[in-house]
Amino acid sequence: MSTRPRTVAPVVEITGATVRFGAETALDGVDFRLLPGEVHSLMGENGAGKSTLIRALTGAIRLDAGDIRVGGQPVRFTSPASSLAAGISAVYQEIDLLPNLTVGENILLGREPRRFGAIHWRALHARAGEILADLGVPVDPRSVLGSHSLAVQQLVAIARAISVDARVLILDEPTSSLDLDEVAELFRVMRDLTARGVAILFVSHFLDQVYEICDRITVLRGGRFIGEYVPSELLRIDLVEKMLGRSSREMEVPERVDVAPEAPSVLSARDVSSAPGLVAADLSLAEGEVVGLAGLLGSGRTELARVVTGIDRPDAGELRVAGDRVEFATPRRAIARGIVYSSENRRTEGIIGDLSVMENITLALQAERGILHRLSRARRRELAHSWIEALDIRPADPDRPAWTLSGGNQQKVLLARLLALSPRVLALDEPTRGIDVGAKVEIQRLVAELADNGLSVLFISAELEEVLRVSQRVAVLRGGRVVENLPAEALTVDSLMALVARPEDAP
Structure with missing residues (x-):
């Protein structure tokens, strides 16, 4: 139940929402309401029905059964345009803007003011500047969008969404690639919008953020409505159990046994530099060891992982595999030595959505074998x-297009592709970003099991609690350097945060 007065009428109310895709029921009689001036979180595992509900609300799909009311009036959304006309705008995790255009052009794209039949550029940028100023976002509307950080682009996407007098703003995983300061700025803008009466539907897998910003939470599980809750009246562990339908004990990651200090290094880097983000960094990884790379955005953690796995070539320094000095001219050379990398950008450097699950899983193995030694269809299906x-x-359908899977299952497909190569070292860059807590725990458990079987893992995550949960040792990066190497058991989230956020010139 909500803490708001019951006399407040919902700006959006959905009753009995049902959506079927063939024999699969994605939504099964779901109820949902959104009040003006609130931030309302939609929570659930990947595949719980969150995306389907959002797609129905934005007119991307139609309900097979159920009703939608906006401002108390029944509506039938036949297209995204009809939803937008009703005052419902959405900003998605993958920002759908044009980086080669100016900020102002992106905000008013398709709605440009015109004069004598041509775009009135002065009026366009003046209007865009007013929208940005109204949000308290100090960005030049004439600047090229691609020259700005992801956080600024996210705010520009919000400016575009509300520039059509939106009554409802849907934010789908808006903080997945933002650092703490950027999240704080986003939350400031969200609070300003709700103060004006805008209702915000907020989807995030970060529980801390949900409890910080949201007024109410609706939980879905298996396409069904589980309940509506006030965060202050619901413990986080209870929320997780409602989302997953199982107890917290079932979600524990087994404790890892520390690798002996004298264990030989499987992979090491010494004084490795790569402009502009990596400066004389050192790293070592023993057999069966999980080393977490912790640092703020821009600290060099991704750059280090990409260099040691052959994705990028170092400008200086030395790499060794099992004691042998190596130079990886291409990622294929690294793969040949058993070293593979899973990118933080699952969409553009990982899953190929239009290919089937089977084709995605066997893609790297086929590439390694070469075009003259094709895997038979029977062998690919078996794998x-x-x-x-x-x-x-x-x-469990190998012929299903990969884009139809939830984020957590797409991540598993990507891991399967890499594990099919039988690697010795696996570098995972943000492997749990944008996936639900249940899938996150499954991947954390998988990392532990792989390490127990001798696989060495580099693990990168912006969530420090996750880094400590998975790793035996943590390498802290600041300013492109590895400044600390500490056992995970000697750290807490607070102490690790202090190390990560310490000024570069601090002792």
Whole structure:
């Protein structure tokens, strides 16, 4: 139940929402309401029905059953344009803007003011500047969008969304790539909007952020409505259990046994530099060890992972594999030595959405074998089925297009592709970004199991609690350098945060 007065009428109310895709029921009689001037979180596992509900609310799909009311009036959204006309705007995790255009052009794209039949550029940038100033976002509307940080682009996307007099703003995973200061700025803008009566539907897998910014929470599970709650009246562990339908004990990651100090290094880097983000960094990784790379955005953690896995070439320094000095001219050379990398950008450097699950899983293995030694279809299907079963990829359909899977299952498909290469070292860059807590725990458990079987893992995550949960040792990066190497058991989230955020010139 809500803490708001019951006399406040919902700006959006959905009753009995049902959506079917063939034999699969994505939404099953779901109720949902959104009040003016509130931030309302929609929570659930990947595949719980969150995206389907948002797609119905934005007119991307139609309900098979159920009703939608906006401002108390029944509506039937036949297209995204009809939803937008009703005052519902959405900003998605993957920002759908044009980086080669100016900020102002992006904000008013398709709605440019015109004079004598041509775009009135002065009026366009003046209007865009007013919208940005109204949000308290100090950005020059004439500047090229691509020259700005991801956080600024996110705010520009919000400016575009509300520039059509939106009554409802849907934010789908808006903080997945933002640092703490950027999240704080986003929350400031959100609070300003709700103070004006805008209702915000906020989707995030970061529980801390949900409890900080949201007035109410609606939980979905398996396409069904589980309940509506006030954050102050719901413990976080209870929220997780409602989302997953199982107890917290079932979600524990097994404790890891520390690697012996004298264990030989499988992979090491010494004084490795790569402009502009990496400066004389050192790293070592023993067999069966999980080393977490912790640092703020821009600290060099991704740059280090990309260099040691052959994605990028170092400008200076030395790499060794099992004691042998190596130079990786291409990622294929690194793969040949058993070293693979999973990118933080799952969409553009990972999953190929239009290919099937089977094709995605066997893609790297086929590339390694070469075009003259093609895997038979029977062998590819056998491999796909084995990895689908081993990683519990759902649905267990090797012919399903990968884009139709939830984020967590797409991440499992990507892991299956890399594990099919039988690697010795696996670098995971933000492997749990944008996926639900249940899938996150499954991947954390998988990392532990792989390490127990001798695989060495580099683990990068912006969530420090996750870094400590998974790793045996943590390498802290600041300003492109590894400044600390400490056992995970000697750290807490607070002490690790202090190390990560310490000024570069501090002792």
